[in-house]
Amino acid sequence: MAPYLVSLNAEEEARLAGILHEHVIISLHEHPTITPVDVNELMAYEREGREATAFEGLAHSYLDAVFDNMMDGTCVISSKAGWKWLDVIHDIGMRSCDIAHQDFIIKGHSLEDIFRAKREGKIAWFISVESATMIENELDRIEILYGLGVRMMGITYSESNSLGYGLKEKSSGGLTTFGKAAVERMNKIGMAIDVSHTGDQTARDVIETSNKPIFISHIGARNLWNIQRLKPDDVLKACADKGGVIGIEAAPHTTITKKHTRHGIESFMEHFEYIKDLVGIEHVTFGPDTLYGDHVGLHGLFSKSMSIAENTAGADFEHVPYVEGLENPTEASWNIVRWLIKHGYSDEDMSKVLGGNTVRLLREVW
């Protein structure tokens, strides 16, 4: 389908060039891989454990760094239920091997890689695993993942695990004893913590337990759109109060609003501005959570294991075939920057929300 581009006038286009040149632009949460055109082939594709990095797609983006969240809930190499230790490792290893055979995408291990990527016209690629389910009850696995390249990890997915309650649970339990030990170990090792998919109380517990600020990498405001998948104001504030950074999510049918019931860049940016007003411009960024392919189709196929129905249950909304303006990581990167320019955001503020806030947090954590 035709790409969507937020239109800018000549002056704004000139500003765009300057911004791209000056500032580090980071996506805090993506799945930048290519998926099969025929969604019916998707299961077989994922079972292979050999996802294809979208080198060319990324090359057309504005991104200097991307947090790749790998196969996450669709990592079904050996089990339909996903989240198996060896499967997660298989995915990370396979992608890392591929990345090692080219020079445009750099496997990132530290902040310096982001700055080097920007200098050299490359992209720094950071591995993030959006849940810790696969570590079972093994604390050492956190270090093993770090050694293999993982630099950010979610505490739980939407489903609960041995660390705590996921957002799909109806109950309000929080972090478990093991989860607390895991948070402490992640602090010691320097692995960034993400609570995008955890239940509200678990998120609160993690924020309190962690001696470093944390990320909520791909989220929106439940106060704008009342579904379990988004976070309530108090959690967003608690995260920001401790220095954390919140990334706005754009996977299909997440960041919708009453004003914009058709999921697209306007509803997405309503969540951005709401959260920015709630916690301050220093604590927001973007984690679009997109991929190259039929994201809606993928959701349909994996709906059970990704708790899609539970997470998006709420008011009536328009079902879209794709999210206009944020259809894939490349398009999302263009339109986010362009939208901010169009809406008169200053260079300083843009620098913060496009990557500066993330860099600030990582300086403390990594």
Added chain:
Amino acid sequence: MTLKKAYDGYKAYSYLEEGVDYPYFKYSSATERVEPYLLPLNETQEKRLLEVVDKSIIISLHDHPVYFPEDMKQVFEYNREGRQIAAYEALSKSYLDVVFDNLMDGTNTIGSKNGWKWNDVLHDLGIRLCDLAHQNFIIRAEKVEDLYRAHKEGKMALVPTIEGAAMLENEVDRVEILYGFGVRLMGITYSEGNSLGAGLKEKNDGGLMAQGYKVVERMNKVGMAIDCSHVGDNTTIDVIEASKHPIFMSHCGARQIWNTRRLKPDHVIKACAAKGGVIGIEAAPHTTLTVNNLDHNIEGFMEHFEYIKDLVGIDFVAFGPDTLYGDHVALHHAFASHLSIQSAHEGTAHFDEVPYVKGLENPTEASLNIVRWLVKHNYSDEDIAKVVGGNVIRVLEEVWV
């Protein structure tokens, strides 16, 4: 004496609390466990030595540069932890620019007494890499340019190596997964056979198996170097023939001068070199013995070096001492069956065990004395540069992507 300027005092796992986050073991002194031995040189030779070390990239093609418990009876518990202690300080006193770190190999008994489990290999690798990522003295080598950079910056480069491939089972994709995690050299088999081919302890070496051909092919495509140190003779010949690129035999010696299965016959050494491969000389206790040096020491080790050098030429030899920081002899006793010690020595002349290999007791001492010995024996600068690292780099330039 700290030759490596970039070492800043980092100790392994400094980001955790020893005794709280992981168990405490009392470790051997790294370089003074036994009386240190430095090959004596005269003043001119000492001066030349420093120049040589400054100019050349010095590579250990095979070592296990970690500290071990002082009481080797604790080694089972230590290994089960899967958290070996990298010897940053001791390595900083070596001449090494590059070390091929062979991790826990046959003694990787984290989850099973029998070792060689996929999950355990990943565990060992992951924990060690996490530690490496927390310091700046030792860099992970992924490309040849990393080796040069280490030398230039007064650092060291570490190449994760796995000396057997049993953990692959029948999964060829695991080659890529290991490559993705930094492994750049892998042995086709350990001393025991596996689903790829026969190891050196097997009496029936039927050569490389179908699965083995697939793995060799995949290793060639991915750019992972191949090692046949522990592989049976026939299987090794098949690997050399099947591989598009030269291979390594990272730690071995000449069976012709000490008749054991553990060392390689002339025809295998020649086949390896004929295809451009490089043979590293081994110094684990009681391997590279000779009739003239029945007490394992650097002289016997160098007899193997010179024999192989004369056999195939100076362009195809290097050093893979295969040492560690601790009582290696006691470790061999403890792990005898895992390391196939008995069958490795079948057929030899009688020899007495030594408590340690004089001059090559640990990775640091080995690196010092190897270069000192070459200087003492009047090898030219050019030849020294070849055997201490240049030959290895030549192969890597072809094999590594």
